[in-house]
Amino acid sequence: MVDGLSIAVMTMWAVAAACLAWSVASVAGDVTYVTLADGRRQARSIPVLFKILLPFSPNFTLLVRRPAFSAAVERADARLVQGGFEGLISGEEFVALQLMLLWVIPDLWLSAAVRRRHLSIQRALPFVLDLLTLSVEAGMDFINALQRNCRSRRLDPLNEELLRMTKEIQVGSSRREALRAMANRVRQGDLKSVAFALIQSDELGVSIGAMLRIQSEQLRARRFDRAEKLAAEAPVKMLGPLMLCIFPAVFIILLGPVLSQSMKGFFQ
Secondary structure, three states, X not given: OHHHHXXXXXXXXXXXXXXXXXXXXXXXXXXXXXXXXXXXXXXXXXXXXXXXXXXXHHHHHHHHOXXXXXXXXXXXXXXXXXXXXXOOOOHHHHHHHHHHOOOHHHHHHHHHHHHHHHHHHHHHHHHHHHHXXXXXXXXXXXXXXXXXXXXXXXXXXXXXXXXXXXXXXXXXXXXXXXXXXXXXXHOOHHHHHHHHHHHHHHHHOOOHHHHHHHHHHHHHHHHHHHHHHHHHHHHHHHHHHHHHHHHHHHHHHHHHHHHHHHHHHHHO
């Protein structure tokens, strides 16, 4: 009787474990998407643990809607937009994830996602400005140049933001409003500088082609300065691995035979 009961319990645990493993594998295999301004869906990668815990976030809704969490929710909403997760995870859901996990784990993941997206925008921006400059100076309208750029380039973070900006202009926003909204939404330094320069040129009546060329040259100068700074920091950053890895290895190679002979003589 006892043996039969034990077998039944073990079987139930095995079935439960198998069901849990199947559920986790199913969730891990799900592809998460965000919807872009033109209706296309773009895949976004989020950790498997987040996928598993997100269905439980409504249990924390009443808690995260309290005034004590309002600032955290607003900050999470803004950073999720910066990271490209708008519409996929809300600020309330993100704060709920922070409560279910250690608070810093989701924050570190989101910070890394924002840095990657900003770096992608920073790298692509000078090339896009060059294309826009050539198109505008050739006589093309700025909006048409933006649309042509969005069609001809692969869909990267910068292209997604420019696509959204052009859609906002098409539905009635002015160019200044769309540029300002993009700058405040993305909050990447170089893109923000270009957006506000274009707003200023629009207000003052300055040629957009000339402004685009100036901004492209400034971005390349800043990129060169950043490269020089990284090159200057490289010896300092290499000093740690050098002290920890190379010097001990050299010490072992040079003194290893001597120590080996000494140990042999000691034990003889």
